[in-house]
Amino acid sequence: MADSSALDDETVVVVPTARRDAGITLTELLASFYLWLLLWLVVWAAVPALVLGYQPVLLTSGSMGPTISPGDLILLGDPPDDELLSQGAVITFPDPAVPGGLITHRIDGVREDGRYRTRGDANGAPDSTPVEPSEVVGVGRLLVPLIGLPLLWLRSDVLSFALFVGGTGAAAFVAGAANRAGVRRREAVAAREAAERDVPTAGDDA
Protein backbone atom coordinates (compact mmCIF):
# COMPACT_ATOMS: atom_id res chain seq x y z
CA MET A 1 0.00 0.00 0.00
CA ALA A 2 1.08 3.57 -0.57
CA ASP A 3 2.09 5.82 2.25
CA SER A 4 -0.68 8.43 2.31
CA SER A 5 1.49 11.00 4.11
CA ALA A 6 3.62 11.38 0.96
CA LEU A 7 0.89 13.46 -0.70
CA ASP A 8 -0.46 15.53 2.12
CA ASP A 9 -0.93 19.32 1.89
CA GLU A 10 2.17 20.19 3.88
CA THR A 11 4.30 18.48 1.30
CA VAL A 12 2.78 20.48 -1.56
CA VAL A 13 3.49 23.95 -0.14
CA VAL A 14 7.24 23.47 -0.12
CA VAL A 15 7.26 23.74 -3.94
CA PRO A 16 8.51 27.24 -5.00
CA THR A 17 5.52 28.21 -7.16
CA ALA A 18 2.46 26.37 -8.29
CA ARG A 19 3.06 27.53 -11.88
CA ARG A 20 6.56 26.12 -12.01
CA ASP A 21 5.49 22.94 -10.31
CA ALA A 22 2.66 22.57 -12.78
CA GLY A 23 5.17 21.83 -15.52
CA ILE A 24 5.72 23.47 -18.90
CA THR A 25 4.15 26.76 -19.98
CA LEU A 26 2.77 27.42 -23.44
CA THR A 27 5.79 29.57 -24.34
CA GLU A 28 8.14 26.83 -23.25
CA LEU A 29 6.09 24.32 -25.20
CA LEU A 30 6.22 26.38 -28.40
CA ALA A 31 9.94 26.94 -27.99
CA SER A 32 10.50 23.22 -27.56
CA PHE A 33 8.26 22.43 -30.53
CA TYR A 34 10.12 24.88 -32.76
CA LEU A 35 13.50 23.47 -31.83
CA TRP A 36 12.40 19.90 -32.39
CA LEU A 37 10.86 20.78 -35.76
CA LEU A 38 14.15 22.37 -36.75
CA LEU A 39 16.05 19.31 -35.59
CA TRP A 40 13.80 16.88 -37.41
CA LEU A 41 14.15 18.82 -40.66
CA VAL A 42 17.94 18.68 -40.27
CA VAL A 43 17.66 14.94 -39.71
CA TRP A 44 15.54 14.60 -42.86
CA ALA A 45 18.25 16.44 -44.79
CA ALA A 46 21.25 14.68 -43.27
CA VAL A 47 20.23 11.05 -42.96
CA PRO A 48 19.44 10.37 -46.66
CA ALA A 49 22.64 12.14 -47.63
CA LEU A 50 24.73 10.07 -45.23
CA VAL A 51 22.96 6.74 -45.60
CA LEU A 52 21.88 6.73 -49.25
CA GLY A 53 24.55 9.02 -50.62
CA TYR A 54 22.08 11.59 -51.89
CA GLN A 55 23.70 14.83 -52.93
CA PRO A 56 22.18 17.91 -51.29
CA VAL A 57 21.68 21.01 -53.43
CA LEU A 58 20.35 24.28 -52.09
CA LEU A 59 17.83 26.03 -54.33
CA THR A 60 18.58 29.73 -54.57
CA SER A 61 16.21 31.01 -57.24
CA GLY A 62 12.45 31.13 -57.56
CA SER A 63 12.25 29.56 -61.02
CA MET A 64 10.61 26.42 -59.61
CA GLY A 65 8.00 28.30 -57.62
CA PRO A 66 5.49 28.09 -56.19
CA THR A 67 5.95 24.41 -55.44
CA ILE A 68 9.68 24.58 -54.75
CA SER A 69 11.04 27.74 -53.16
CA PRO A 70 14.42 29.32 -52.53
CA GLY A 71 15.84 27.87 -49.35
CA ASP A 72 14.49 24.39 -49.97
CA LEU A 73 17.10 21.66 -49.97
CA ILE A 74 16.82 19.09 -52.74
CA LEU A 75 18.48 15.71 -52.33
CA LEU A 76 19.66 14.28 -55.64
CA GLY A 77 19.96 10.62 -56.53
CA ASP A 78 22.03 9.24 -59.38
CA PRO A 79 20.41 9.42 -62.84
CA PRO A 80 19.60 6.08 -64.47
CA ASP A 81 22.30 4.71 -66.74
CA ASP A 82 20.27 2.96 -69.39
CA GLU A 83 16.91 4.65 -69.65
CA LEU A 84 15.47 8.08 -70.16
CA LEU A 85 13.87 9.98 -67.34
CA SER A 86 10.18 10.73 -67.56
CA GLN A 87 8.43 14.01 -68.03
CA GLY A 88 7.91 15.70 -64.69
CA ALA A 89 11.15 14.61 -63.06
CA VAL A 90 13.18 17.39 -61.45
CA ILE A 91 16.81 17.25 -62.52
CA THR A 92 19.96 19.24 -61.85
CA PHE A 93 22.29 19.95 -64.75
CA PRO A 94 25.15 22.33 -65.59
CA ASP A 95 24.19 25.91 -66.35
CA PRO A 96 25.25 26.50 -69.98
CA ALA A 97 25.56 30.22 -69.31
CA VAL A 98 27.56 30.06 -66.08
CA PRO A 99 30.62 27.82 -65.99
CA GLY A 100 30.51 25.73 -62.83
CA GLY A 101 26.93 26.72 -62.11
CA LEU A 102 23.98 24.35 -61.78
CA ILE A 103 20.32 24.62 -62.73
CA THR A 104 17.51 22.63 -61.18
CA HIS A 105 14.48 22.45 -63.45
CA ARG A 106 11.77 20.02 -64.41
CA ILE A 107 11.79 17.83 -67.53
CA ASP A 108 9.08 19.24 -69.76
CA GLY A 109 9.45 16.60 -72.45
CA VAL A 110 11.85 14.43 -74.37
CA ARG A 111 12.87 15.65 -77.82
CA GLU A 112 13.09 13.35 -80.79
CA ASP A 113 16.87 13.51 -80.59
CA GLY A 114 16.71 12.08 -77.06
CA ARG A 115 17.62 15.28 -75.26
CA TYR A 116 15.49 16.64 -72.44
CA ARG A 117 13.47 19.78 -72.81
CA THR A 118 13.49 21.46 -69.40
CA ARG A 119 11.56 24.29 -67.82
CA GLY A 120 11.21 25.96 -64.46
CA ASP A 121 7.68 25.66 -63.09
CA ALA A 122 7.49 29.42 -62.77
CA ASN A 123 8.80 30.05 -66.27
CA GLY A 124 6.45 30.55 -69.18
CA ALA A 125 8.72 28.91 -71.74
CA PRO A 126 11.12 25.98 -71.83
CA ASP A 127 14.83 26.51 -71.37
CA SER A 128 16.57 27.44 -74.60
CA THR A 129 19.23 24.75 -74.35
CA PRO A 130 18.18 21.08 -74.32
CA VAL A 131 19.94 18.81 -71.85
CA GLU A 132 21.82 15.70 -72.83
CA PRO A 133 20.95 12.74 -70.57
CA SER A 134 24.65 12.35 -69.84
CA GLU A 135 24.76 15.91 -68.50
CA VAL A 136 22.26 15.26 -65.73
CA VAL A 137 24.01 15.64 -62.40
CA GLY A 138 21.21 14.14 -60.35
CA VAL A 139 17.51 13.47 -60.09
CA GLY A 140 15.46 14.97 -57.28
CA ARG A 141 14.50 12.31 -54.74
CA LEU A 142 13.62 14.21 -51.61
CA LEU A 143 12.90 17.82 -50.84
CA VAL A 144 13.35 19.29 -47.38
CA PRO A 145 11.55 22.63 -47.17
CA LEU A 146 12.98 25.80 -45.67
CA ILE A 147 16.03 24.21 -44.11
CA GLY A 148 18.51 26.11 -46.27
CA LEU A 149 16.87 29.47 -45.76
CA PRO A 150 19.32 30.60 -43.06
CA LEU A 151 22.19 30.06 -45.50
CA LEU A 152 20.49 32.26 -48.08
CA TRP A 153 19.88 34.89 -45.41
CA LEU A 154 23.50 34.73 -44.41
CA ARG A 155 24.48 35.60 -47.99
CA SER A 156 21.97 38.28 -48.77
CA ASP A 157 19.85 39.28 -45.78
CA VAL A 158 21.87 39.69 -42.63
CA LEU A 159 18.95 41.09 -40.64
CA SER A 160 16.80 38.03 -41.26
CA PHE A 161 19.74 35.81 -40.38
CA ALA A 162 20.30 37.70 -37.15
CA LEU A 163 16.61 37.38 -36.27
CA PHE A 164 16.78 33.65 -36.97
CA VAL A 165 19.85 33.17 -34.81
CA GLY A 166 18.41 35.33 -32.05
CA GLY A 167 15.03 33.63 -32.15
CA THR A 168 16.52 30.17 -32.16
CA GLY A 169 18.86 31.11 -29.33
CA ALA A 170 15.97 32.49 -27.31
CA ALA A 171 13.94 29.35 -27.95
CA ALA A 172 16.88 27.21 -26.86
CA PHE A 173 17.25 29.27 -23.68
CA VAL A 174 13.54 29.03 -22.83
CA ALA A 175 13.33 25.32 -23.59
CA GLY A 176 16.57 24.65 -21.73
CA ALA A 177 15.39 26.57 -18.68
CA ALA A 178 12.15 24.62 -18.69
CA ASN A 179 14.05 21.38 -18.95
CA ARG A 180 16.39 22.30 -16.11
CA ALA A 181 13.44 23.37 -13.97
CA GLY A 182 11.77 20.06 -14.65
CA VAL A 183 14.88 18.17 -13.60
CA ARG A 184 15.19 20.24 -10.42
CA ARG A 185 11.52 19.70 -9.65
CA ARG A 186 11.82 15.96 -9.96
CA GLU A 187 14.95 15.91 -7.87
CA ALA A 188 13.19 17.98 -5.21
CA VAL A 189 10.20 15.67 -5.21
CA ALA A 190 12.49 12.64 -4.97
CA ALA A 191 14.44 14.21 -2.10
CA ARG A 192 11.27 15.19 -0.32
CA GLU A 193 9.83 11.72 -0.60
CA ALA A 194 13.09 10.26 0.59
CA ALA A 195 13.01 12.58 3.59
CA GLU A 196 9.42 11.65 4.32
CA ARG A 197 10.35 8.01 4.42
CA ASP A 198 12.95 8.75 7.09
CA VAL A 199 10.65 10.88 9.34
CA PRO A 200 8.33 8.88 11.63
CA THR A 201 4.66 9.84 11.29
CA ALA A 202 2.19 10.47 14.14
CA GLY A 203 0.74 7.05 13.57
CA ASP A 204 4.13 5.48 14.15
CA ASP A 205 4.58 7.37 17.41
CA ALA A 206 1.29 6.03 18.72
Added chain:
Amino acid sequence: MRFGAVQLSAVLAALVLSIGMVVRISTTLTAVSPETRSDTAASAAIQIRDGLNGVAMFDGVDLAPGATAERCITIRATGSRTPEQIRMEAASSIDPAFEPWLRVQVDRGPPLGQGRDCDGFASDETLAAGPYRDVMHELDAGLDWAPATSPEIPGGHAASFRVRVTLLEDTPNEIQGARTTFDLVWASDFDQAGQSFLDRLLALVVRFTEDSFLPMLAIVALAILFLGIQDRLDVATPRLSKAALFEEIVPFEDRTSDDDT
Protein backbone atom coordinates in the same frame (compact mmCIF):
# COMPACT_ATOMS: atom_id res chain seq x y z
CA MET B 1 17.65 12.46 -20.86
CA ARG B 2 14.29 12.38 -19.18
CA PHE B 3 11.24 13.82 -20.85
CA GLY B 4 7.98 14.82 -19.35
CA ALA B 5 4.85 13.80 -21.18
CA VAL B 6 4.39 17.35 -22.46
CA GLN B 7 7.87 17.59 -23.88
CA LEU B 8 7.53 14.17 -25.46
CA SER B 9 4.31 15.30 -27.11
CA ALA B 10 6.12 18.33 -28.55
CA VAL B 11 8.79 16.03 -29.97
CA LEU B 12 6.21 13.78 -31.59
CA ALA B 13 4.14 16.68 -32.93
CA ALA B 14 7.27 18.19 -34.49
CA LEU B 15 8.15 14.80 -36.00
CA VAL B 16 4.67 14.39 -37.52
CA LEU B 17 4.74 17.89 -38.96
CA SER B 18 8.24 17.44 -40.40
CA ILE B 19 7.21 14.16 -42.05
CA GLY B 20 4.16 15.82 -43.52
CA MET B 21 6.17 18.76 -44.83
CA VAL B 22 8.90 16.63 -46.41
CA VAL B 23 6.60 14.00 -47.91
CA ARG B 24 4.10 16.51 -49.19
CA ILE B 25 6.63 18.75 -50.87
CA SER B 26 8.71 15.83 -52.18
CA THR B 27 5.77 14.63 -54.26
CA THR B 28 6.32 17.68 -56.46
CA LEU B 29 9.64 16.21 -57.56
CA THR B 30 7.94 13.62 -59.74
CA ALA B 31 4.72 15.40 -60.62
CA VAL B 32 4.45 17.16 -63.94
CA SER B 33 4.24 20.89 -64.07
CA PRO B 34 0.85 22.39 -63.20
CA GLU B 35 -0.17 22.97 -66.83
CA THR B 36 0.10 19.30 -67.76
CA ARG B 37 -0.70 17.74 -64.43
CA SER B 38 -4.04 16.42 -65.70
CA ASP B 39 -2.22 14.27 -68.24
CA THR B 40 -0.57 12.21 -65.57
CA ALA B 41 -2.16 9.81 -63.19
CA ALA B 42 0.19 9.14 -60.33
CA SER B 43 -0.10 6.87 -57.36
CA ALA B 44 2.43 6.05 -54.71
CA ALA B 45 4.44 3.93 -57.10
CA ILE B 46 2.95 4.17 -60.58
CA GLN B 47 3.04 6.96 -63.09
CA ILE B 48 1.32 7.06 -66.45
CA ARG B 49 2.61 9.37 -69.10
CA ASP B 50 1.62 10.03 -72.66
CA GLY B 51 4.15 10.39 -75.42
CA LEU B 52 2.77 13.72 -76.58
CA ASN B 53 3.62 15.56 -73.37
CA GLY B 54 0.13 16.92 -73.03
CA VAL B 55 -0.29 18.19 -76.59
CA ALA B 56 -3.77 17.54 -78.00
CA MET B 57 -3.76 14.65 -80.44
CA PHE B 58 -5.94 16.29 -83.09
CA ASP B 59 -4.81 19.84 -82.58
CA GLY B 60 -4.87 21.61 -85.98
CA VAL B 61 -6.68 18.86 -87.86
CA ASP B 62 -9.30 20.01 -90.39
CA LEU B 63 -11.90 17.44 -91.45
CA ALA B 64 -13.96 17.64 -94.61
CA PRO B 65 -17.10 15.51 -95.01
CA GLY B 66 -16.08 11.94 -95.77
CA ALA B 67 -12.52 12.44 -94.55
CA THR B 68 -10.78 10.47 -91.83
CA ALA B 69 -8.02 11.69 -89.53
CA GLU B 70 -5.95 9.42 -87.36
CA ARG B 71 -3.50 10.08 -84.58
CA CYS B 72 -1.55 7.81 -82.26
CA ILE B 73 -0.50 8.21 -78.67
CA THR B 74 1.87 6.08 -76.63
CA ILE B 75 1.03 5.52 -72.99
CA ARG B 76 3.79 4.36 -70.70
CA ALA B 77 3.51 3.13 -67.12
CA THR B 78 6.63 3.59 -65.05
CA GLY B 79 7.42 3.24 -61.41
CA SER B 80 8.41 0.72 -58.85
CA ARG B 81 5.31 -1.37 -59.47
CA THR B 82 3.72 -2.67 -62.64
CA PRO B 83 0.06 -1.76 -62.64
CA GLU B 84 -2.30 -4.68 -62.94
CA GLN B 85 -4.56 -2.62 -65.14
CA ILE B 86 -4.68 0.74 -66.79
CA ARG B 87 -8.17 1.95 -67.46
CA MET B 88 -9.06 4.02 -70.48
CA GLU B 89 -12.11 6.19 -70.10
CA ALA B 90 -13.86 8.96 -71.97
CA ALA B 91 -14.34 12.41 -70.54
CA SER B 92 -16.48 13.90 -73.25
CA SER B 93 -17.36 17.54 -73.77
CA ILE B 94 -18.25 17.44 -77.44
CA ASP B 95 -20.41 20.02 -79.19
CA PRO B 96 -23.85 18.31 -79.52
CA ALA B 97 -24.18 19.56 -83.09
CA PHE B 98 -21.17 17.49 -84.03
CA GLU B 99 -22.20 14.32 -82.32
CA PRO B 100 -24.36 12.61 -85.01
CA TRP B 101 -21.77 13.08 -87.74
CA LEU B 102 -18.68 11.63 -86.15
CA ARG B 103 -17.44 8.07 -86.27
CA VAL B 104 -14.64 7.06 -83.93
CA GLN B 105 -12.42 4.00 -83.79
CA VAL B 106 -9.85 3.25 -81.06
CA ASP B 107 -7.19 0.56 -81.57
CA ARG B 108 -4.37 -0.63 -79.36
CA GLY B 109 -1.02 -1.93 -80.54
CA PRO B 110 2.66 -2.24 -79.66
CA PRO B 111 4.33 0.97 -78.54
CA LEU B 112 5.57 3.47 -81.07
CA GLY B 113 8.01 6.26 -80.40
CA GLN B 114 7.28 9.86 -79.63
CA GLY B 115 4.93 11.93 -81.74
CA ARG B 116 1.41 11.68 -83.08
CA ASP B 117 2.04 9.97 -86.39
CA CYS B 118 0.81 6.42 -86.78
CA ASP B 119 3.55 5.27 -89.13
CA GLY B 120 4.34 1.66 -88.27
CA PHE B 121 1.32 1.19 -86.05
CA ALA B 122 0.00 -2.38 -86.04
CA SER B 123 -3.34 -2.89 -84.37
CA ASP B 124 -3.54 -5.77 -81.90
CA GLU B 125 -7.12 -5.07 -80.97
CA THR B 126 -9.92 -2.69 -81.85
CA LEU B 127 -11.19 -1.42 -78.54
CA ALA B 128 -14.21 0.46 -79.79
CA ALA B 129 -15.64 1.58 -83.12
CA GLY B 130 -18.83 3.18 -84.32
CA PRO B 131 -20.83 6.37 -83.91
CA TYR B 132 -19.27 8.81 -81.51
CA ARG B 133 -21.97 8.43 -78.87
CA ASP B 134 -21.67 4.62 -78.83
CA VAL B 135 -17.92 4.71 -78.56
CA MET B 136 -18.00 7.20 -75.74
CA HIS B 137 -20.67 5.14 -73.98
CA GLU B 138 -18.48 2.07 -74.29
CA LEU B 139 -15.46 3.93 -73.00
CA ASP B 140 -17.48 5.33 -70.11
CA ALA B 141 -17.52 1.81 -68.71
CA GLY B 142 -13.74 1.78 -68.98
CA LEU B 143 -11.53 -0.40 -71.15
CA ASP B 144 -8.83 -2.17 -69.22
CA TRP B 145 -5.33 -2.69 -70.47
CA ALA B 146 -3.04 -4.98 -68.53
CA PRO B 147 0.50 -3.64 -68.96
CA ALA B 148 1.88 -6.62 -67.09
CA THR B 149 1.17 -8.78 -70.14
CA SER B 150 2.46 -6.26 -72.66
CA PRO B 151 5.96 -6.38 -74.06
CA GLU B 152 8.35 -4.92 -71.58
CA ILE B 153 10.43 -2.04 -72.83
CA PRO B 154 13.10 0.01 -71.10
CA GLY B 155 11.56 2.52 -68.76
CA GLY B 156 8.28 0.75 -68.21
CA HIS B 157 5.36 -0.97 -69.85
CA ALA B 158 3.82 0.78 -72.80
CA ALA B 159 1.26 0.55 -75.56
CA SER B 160 0.16 2.79 -78.38
CA PHE B 161 -3.40 3.75 -79.08
CA ARG B 162 -4.66 4.85 -82.48
CA VAL B 163 -7.72 7.07 -82.63
CA ARG B 164 -9.47 7.46 -85.97
CA VAL B 165 -12.10 10.13 -86.43
CA THR B 166 -14.31 10.25 -89.52
CA LEU B 167 -16.71 12.99 -90.48
CA LEU B 168 -19.65 11.46 -92.37
CA GLU B 169 -20.12 12.17 -96.05
CA ASP B 170 -23.58 13.69 -95.53
CA THR B 171 -22.58 16.08 -92.80
CA PRO B 172 -24.68 19.26 -93.23
CA ASN B 173 -23.08 22.53 -94.18
CA GLU B 174 -24.10 24.10 -90.86
CA ILE B 175 -21.31 22.16 -89.19
CA GLN B 176 -18.69 23.78 -91.38
CA GLY B 177 -16.18 25.76 -89.35
CA ALA B 178 -17.34 24.30 -86.01
CA ARG B 179 -14.80 22.96 -83.57
CA THR B 180 -15.16 20.49 -80.75
CA THR B 181 -13.12 18.56 -78.23
CA PHE B 182 -13.33 15.24 -76.46
CA ASP B 183 -10.94 13.72 -73.95
CA LEU B 184 -9.58 10.27 -73.39
CA VAL B 185 -8.26 9.52 -69.93
CA TRP B 186 -5.88 6.79 -68.81
CA ALA B 187 -5.83 5.93 -65.12
CA SER B 188 -3.94 3.34 -63.11
CA ASP B 189 -5.95 0.68 -61.42
CA PHE B 190 -4.13 -1.96 -59.46
CA ASP B 191 -4.86 -4.46 -56.80
CA GLN B 192 -4.80 -2.88 -53.37
CA ALA B 193 -4.07 -6.24 -51.81
CA GLY B 194 -0.86 -6.43 -53.81
CA GLN B 195 0.47 -3.23 -52.32
CA SER B 196 3.09 -3.38 -49.66
CA PHE B 197 2.40 -1.84 -46.29
CA LEU B 198 4.89 0.89 -47.10
CA ASP B 199 3.07 1.72 -50.36
CA ARG B 200 -0.23 1.97 -48.56
CA LEU B 201 1.23 4.05 -45.76
CA LEU B 202 2.93 6.39 -48.21
CA ALA B 203 -0.23 6.76 -50.28
CA LEU B 204 -2.15 7.56 -47.11
CA VAL B 205 0.33 10.17 -46.00
CA VAL B 206 0.48 11.71 -49.48
CA ARG B 207 -3.28 11.88 -49.70
CA PHE B 208 -3.51 13.35 -46.22
CA THR B 209 -1.04 16.10 -46.91
CA GLU B 210 -1.61 16.60 -50.62
CA ASP B 211 -3.80 19.66 -50.64
CA SER B 212 -2.37 21.88 -47.95
CA PHE B 213 -0.63 22.10 -44.63
CA LEU B 214 -3.95 22.62 -42.89
CA PRO B 215 -4.48 19.00 -41.84
CA MET B 216 -1.02 18.91 -40.31
CA LEU B 217 -1.50 22.23 -38.60
CA ALA B 218 -4.83 21.01 -37.27
CA ILE B 219 -3.08 18.09 -35.57
CA VAL B 220 -0.49 20.37 -34.05
CA ALA B 221 -3.17 22.83 -32.93
CA LEU B 222 -5.12 20.03 -31.28
CA ALA B 223 -1.99 18.78 -29.56
CA ILE B 224 -1.20 22.27 -28.26
CA LEU B 225 -4.80 22.73 -27.13
CA PHE B 226 -4.66 19.44 -25.27
CA LEU B 227 -1.39 20.36 -23.65
CA GLY B 228 -2.68 23.80 -22.76
CA ILE B 229 -5.69 22.31 -21.01
CA GLN B 230 -3.43 19.89 -19.22
CA ASP B 231 -1.25 22.81 -18.18
CA ARG B 232 -4.21 24.68 -16.72
CA LEU B 233 -5.33 21.59 -14.85
CA ASP B 234 -1.85 21.18 -13.43
CA VAL B 235 -1.83 24.79 -12.27
CA ALA B 236 -5.24 24.42 -10.67
CA THR B 237 -4.30 21.20 -8.95
CA PRO B 238 -0.55 20.94 -8.39
CA ARG B 239 -0.93 17.46 -7.04
CA LEU B 240 -1.69 16.26 -10.56
CA SER B 241 1.70 17.42 -11.73
CA LYS B 242 3.27 15.40 -8.95
CA ALA B 243 1.66 12.21 -10.10
CA ALA B 244 4.31 9.58 -10.41
CA LEU B 245 5.68 8.93 -13.88
CA PHE B 246 6.37 5.41 -14.98
CA GLU B 247 9.95 5.35 -13.84
CA GLU B 248 8.96 6.65 -10.42
CA ILE B 249 6.57 3.78 -9.88
CA VAL B 250 9.41 1.33 -9.58
CA PRO B 251 10.93 2.67 -6.32
CA PHE B 252 7.39 3.11 -5.06
CA GLU B 253 6.75 -0.61 -5.60
CA ASP B 254 10.11 -1.45 -4.05
CA ARG B 255 9.29 0.53 -0.98
CA THR B 256 5.99 -1.30 -0.60
CA SER B 257 7.75 -4.62 -0.81
CA ASP B 258 10.22 -3.41 1.84
CA ASP B 259 7.30 -2.56 4.13
CA ASP B 260 5.82 -5.99 3.55
CA THR B 261 9.03 -7.66 4.54
